[in-house]
Amino acid sequence: xxxxxxxxxxxxxxxxxxxxxxxxxxxxxxxxxxxxxxxxxxxxxxxxxxxxxxxxxxxxxxxxxxxxxxxxxxxxxxxxxxxxxxxxxxxxxxxxxxxxxxxxxxxxxxxxxxxxxxxxxxxxxxxxxxxxxxxxxxxxxxxxxxxxxxxxxxxxxxxxxxxxxxxxxxxxxxxxxxxxxxxxxxxxxxxxxxxxxxxxxxxxxxxxxxxxxxxxxxxxxxxxxxxxxxxxxxxxxxxxxxxxxxxxxxxxxxxxxxxxxxxxxxxxxxxxxxxxxxxxxxxxxxxxxxxxxxxxxxxxxxxxxxxxxxxxxxxxxxxxxxxxxxxxxxxxxxxxxxxxxxxxxxxxxxxxxxxxxxxxxxxxxxxxxxxxxxxxxxxxxxxxxxxxxxxxxxxxxxxxxxxxxxxxxxxxxxxxxxxxxxxxxxxxxxxxxxxxxxxxxxxxxxxxxxxxxxxxxxxxxxxxxxxxxxxxxxxxxxxxxxxxxxxxxxxxxxxxxxxxxxxxxxxxxxxxxxxxxxxxxxxxxxxxxxxxxxxxxxxxxxxxxxxxxxxxxxxxxxxxxxxxxxxxxxxxxxxxxxxxxxxxxxxxxxxxxxxxxxxxxxxxxxxxxxxxxxxxxxxxxxxxxxxxxxxxxxxxxxxxxxxxxxxxxxxxxxxxxxxxxxxxxxxxxxxxxxxxxxxxxxxxxxxxxxxxxxxxxxxxxxxxxxxxxxxxxxxxxxxxxxxxxxxxxxxxxxxxxxxxxxxxxxxxxxxxxxxxxxxxxxxxxxxxxxxxxxxxxxxxx
Numbered sequence: 001x002x003x004x005x006x007x008x009x010x011x012x013x014x015x016x017x018x019x020x021x022x023x024x025x026x027x028x029x030x031x032x033x034x035x036x037x038x039x040x041x042x043x044x045x046x047x048x049x050x051x052x053x054x055x056x057x058x059x060x061x062x063x064x065x066x067x068x069x070x071x072x073x074x075x076x077x078x079x080x081x082x083x084x085x086x087x088x089x090x091x092x093x094x095x096x097x098x099x100x101x102x103x104x105x106x107x108x109x110x111x112x113x114x115x116x117x118x119x120x121x122x123x124x125x126x127x128x129x130x131x132x133x134x135x136x137x138x139x140x141x142x143x144x145x146x147x148x149x150x151x152x153x154x155x156x157x158x159x160x161x162x163x164x165x166x167x168x169x170x171x172x173x174x175x176x177x178x179x180x181x182x183x184x185x186x187x188x189x190x191x192x193x194x195x196x197x198x199x200x201x202x203x204x205x206x207x208x209x210x211x212x213x214x215x216x217x218x219x220x221x222x223x224x225x226x227x228x229x230x231x232x233x234x235x236x237x238x239x240x241x242x243x244x245x246x247x248x249x250x251x252x253x254x255x256x257x258x259x260x261x262x263x264x265x266x267x268x269x270x271x272x273x274x275x276x277x278x279x280x281x282x283x284x285x286x287x288x289x290x291x292x293x294x295x296x297x298x299x300x301x302x303x304x305x306x307x308x309x310x311x312x313x314x315x316x317x318x319x320x321x322x323x324x325x326x327x328x329x330x331x332x333x334x335x336x337x338x339x340x341x342x343x344x345x346x347x348x349x350x351x352x353x354x355x356x357x358x359x360x361x362x363x364x365x366x367x368x369x370x371x372x373x374x375x376x377x378x379x380x381x382x383x384x385x386x387x388x389x390x391x392x393x394x395x396x397x398x399x400x401x402x403x404x405x406x407x408x409x410x411x412x413x414x415x416x417x418x419x420x421x422x423x424x425x426x427x428x429x430x431x432x433x434x435x436x437x438x439x440x441x442x443x444x445x446x447x448x449x450x451x452x453x454x455x456x457x458x459x460x461x462x463x464x465x466x467x468x469x470x471x472x473x474x475x476x477x478x479x480x481x482x483x484x485x486x487x488x489x490x491x492x493x494x495x496x497x498x499x500x501x502x503x504x505x506x507x508x509x510x511x512x513x514x515x516x517x518x519x520x521x522x523x524x525x526x527x528x529x530x531x532x533x534x535x536x537x538x539x540x541x542x543x544x545x546x547x548x549x550x551x552x553x554x555x556x557x558x559x560x561x562x563x564x565x566x567x568x569x570x571x572x573x574x575x576x577x578x579x580x581x582x583x584x585x586x587x588x589x590x591x592x593x594x595x596x597x598x599x600x601x602x603x604x605x606x607x608x609x610x611x612x613x614x615x616x617x618x619x620x621x622x623x624x625x626x627x628x629x630x631x632x633x634x635x636x637x638x639x640x641x642x643x644x645x646x647x648x649x650x651x652x653x654x655x656x657x658x659x660x661x662x663x664x665x666x667x668x669x670x671x672x673x674x675x676x677x678x679x680x681x682x683x684x685x686x687x688x689x690x691x692x693x694x695x696x697x698x699x700x701x702x703x704x705x706x707x708x709x710x711x712x713x714x715x716x717x718x719x720x721x722x723x724x725x726x727x728x729x730x731x732x733x734x735x736x737x738x739x740x741x742x743x744x745x746x747x748x749x750x751x752x753x754x755x756x757x758x759x760x761x762x763x764x765x766x767x768x769x770x771x772x773x774x775x776x777x778x779x780x781x
Contacts, residue, residue: 007722008032009615011425011654020722023609027552029722030657038510039726042662046502046521047270047495056270059242060306062228068097068120070295070305071127073134074315075109075116078379078691079143079156082107082116082136089133090119095126097299099134102291108141110158110349111379112692113314115287120295120303143379145686147321147346150185150378158185158349158377185377186344187351192360195368197327200338204329208405212326212397213757214740216346216684217319218312219386220703223272225316226306227281229292236263239289241281244274245533246494250526252281253289266526268494275674276385276535277317278496313696317384318684320345320353324397329368334409336420338368341397350382351375355394356737361620362398362466365420379691385535387671388467388733392678392740396758399463399741404754413745414439414462424616426464426628429652429717433462436715437632437650443749450752457637458647461745465629465737468619469656469729471541473608476530479508479550481558482601485594487512488520489550493531493543495523498732499663500539504547506660507726511551513576514590529605537627537730540659542608545724550606557604561596562588613722625721629653629734631672633710633742637750639769642762646676646710646743654719656729661716668714668735675739677704680759 003022008031010016015032022028030036050056082103090099102115109116117134121127142156149155159182181187201207221242227249228240237259241249246266254261271278281289288305296303307316322345329338339360345353354373363369373390406413414430421427433439442460449457478490489508495501505519512519522528532542559571562581565588568574575582580589611623619626632650637643649672658664681702685694695701720727740758747765748754753772755764 007613009613009720009722011616011717011719012428014424018613018615018722020613022612026609026612027549027725029612029725030727031722032720036510038506038516040658040661043502043506043516043660044662045499046505046516058223058270058272059226059228059240059268060223062240062304064228064230064302066301068122068295068299068301068303069124069127070118070120070292070303071124071131072115072291073117073131073136074311075112075114077109077138077140078112078145079141080109080138081141082109083139084135084137085117086135087117089135090130093126093130093133095122096130097121097301098295099130100294100298111381113311113381115291118291118295120299143691144185145378145380145691146688147323147344147376147378149688150346150376151344153184155185158379163187163351187375189354189373189375192357192371193369194360197338197340197368197370200368201327201329201340204337205332206330206409208328208401208408210326210401210404210756212324212400214322214393214396215758216321217386217678217682218684218701219275219277219317220698220701221273221275221277221312224307224309224312225278225288226304227289227292228302228304229289229296230302231296235259237293238265238267240267241289242271242278243268244271244278244494244496244535245280246492246524246526247531248280248533249289253293256281256290257293264526267524269524271494271496274496275387276389279385279533279535309698310696313684313701314693315381317386318381319386319392320347320383322353322355322393322397324355324393326397326401328401328405330405330409334411334416334419336363336366339363339366341371343371343373344376345393346376346378346380347383348378348380352383352385352389354390355397356388356391357466357620358391358394358398362464363420364422364620380686387674388737391465391467391733391737392675395463395465395737395741396744399738400744400748400754400756403461403745403748417464421464423626423628425654425717425719426630429628429630430462430464432715432717433630433632433650433652439632442634446749455638455640457639457750458634459746459748459750460632460634461742461747461749462630462632463738463741463745465734467537467627467734467737468622469541469624469627469723470536470538471545471608471724472532472538473610474530475532475542475546475607477543477546477550477606478529479554479604479606480601481554481594481597483594483597485591486520487514487518488522489547490522490528491531491543492526492528493523493539494534496534498539498667499660500543502663503540503544503659507544507547508551511548511555513578515578537732537734539730540728541656541724541730544659544726544728545608546606548606548725549608550604553604553606554602557602558593562593565593565596608724611723615719615721615723625723625729627654627729627734629738631738631742633739633746635743635746635750637747637765642765644680644747644760644762644765646680648711649739649742650713650715651735652715652717653731653734654717654729655731656719656721656723657727658716658718659726659728664716664731665714667731669712671732671735672712672739673704673709675736676708676710676743678758679740679743681708683759
């Protein structure tokens, strides 16, 4: 039977004792009274030396005997029918081992960059050269690549039938899914509704309405998408993949080729960036594993297919753009009565252009809310999950509208948020941020600069985020303790750069009282046991409880050995230290204890049980805690040139119990840097007349460089929930949700007028100032 226990849980100033009923054999969750010695400390990554020395082997580094290199011929047209295709000439080129067609005569191609044919050759340059000899004749068709154009009646239609919605492990569980019927290029999604927002808006004495737009944002992974496939006979294969989901690749590859999953081994020793784009056997717009597998089978040699930088931008996914009409209703005293968001966005030929739960689930004190989202199909590469899918777009629009309404009402935007957000941790974060960011003084200074019309102005803004703990139970972690004292932790999970291997070592070290450096971690291989995909910020909250539970089982066996050796009646009085185990004056060293293990080793397998508690409250609509976050930003703007820089960001985030402060802060830094680029510079540019991406590189597609990164300060608002045995939640996605919105609000504070379109460029700054000046002179807005 499950055990009942009391837990001391809470956050900051709010700690309380709760009663919980634990699943069978589940250890008591770590709570506020547990004194951690390893978990929570800033531990350097255990794979750091391998990475900085260049010894770490990524998929790009895999070199096998007889390896062929693949290249893909891609459609130059955004929409065309194939009238002829012949790969025969390519097969005759020097060094070519195989050439295959990926489309047939009569097939319709619907974005520039879509797969057409592929070649494998002894060298990459030979494969690329052979592509030029492939004969393909196209019949170009009408196309549309701009969202607003695609929404118009009579625009070229992208899909003629229903489109299957593809989920990835990075999607937020329970997130809104498109479900309406296709009308032209527009398909309505699932709405989020509370009360009657339209009626409440009509009755509201104060109304605010504005349209906000966000751009298409590409993942720009430093290690491009890629796989290496080696067939081991006809019914088995080994796949090295740059992936966020080893078991997703295994299962999809097996299904593609009619294999038993157990016959497919997938290896990801190191992975260089994914952000949600690297799930399953295929990238969003290119069937990577299928192409490599078919070429390897045809050539009877292993094949490596690594995309180049342009392909990475064009066909592996992106964050959809958005056009969001936000309407707010309020009383004259500043009470919000209604929120209505109408959002359209394009995920290209794919789906997933929602705007998250910012409006419906943050401001829960607002009685009437309606959020309507719709996919708009265009002839462009399909979107895939991108670090907090939908939430960054939704936060920008909703948080900007809150700030603009506050300006209209003459209120402080933090006070307006506090009046309508019931989440206690987020309220705590806002109050902490107000104090630590010197909010009131900086707001006053910004107002003074506006009044004096200074050339260089500063402004501050804040924004909040919402996410959930989506830890799963699928992982199985094995811990082996050998007679020689060696501790090995095994699981097939991939480390995508967040440092999950280091955190696993810390948890095992905490339970077993061993130094972290003595814990051997084996991950990144499907043969090591079921893991989880690294998406939805669920890796740490799924894996660490399984590690702890396995370690506790192994420790229990050791305790029985110690009880016999020390001749005591119970294991309860045993005292564990780094030296070993003792009772009174009797001590048994770790080495001597392990020598008493019968056979080769103690082997224990652990998994994460389902949530046992939820504090402070569940995520709306789910039985999982709601992860809160708030960020504050300062910007500096030259009003003559429009140049804008984000100079400072203060981030306050909850991720449950902190596992490793060093890697945690690194994750938050990364999220803020990504959000800064999204706010100020990154944008996919499509040529509306040619239907192609114009900046498919890292020169014109501008991501943050060193000089673009603001000074970042982080406050970890730790929440101890008792939700799982370690109390860990995720942080990868929450850390980037509010950044662009906070920066945009800081720009609004500096100028006295909002820029309602991302990215916020100098041209948009100057345009906003010009419109503001016209309005002040009585002209039209």
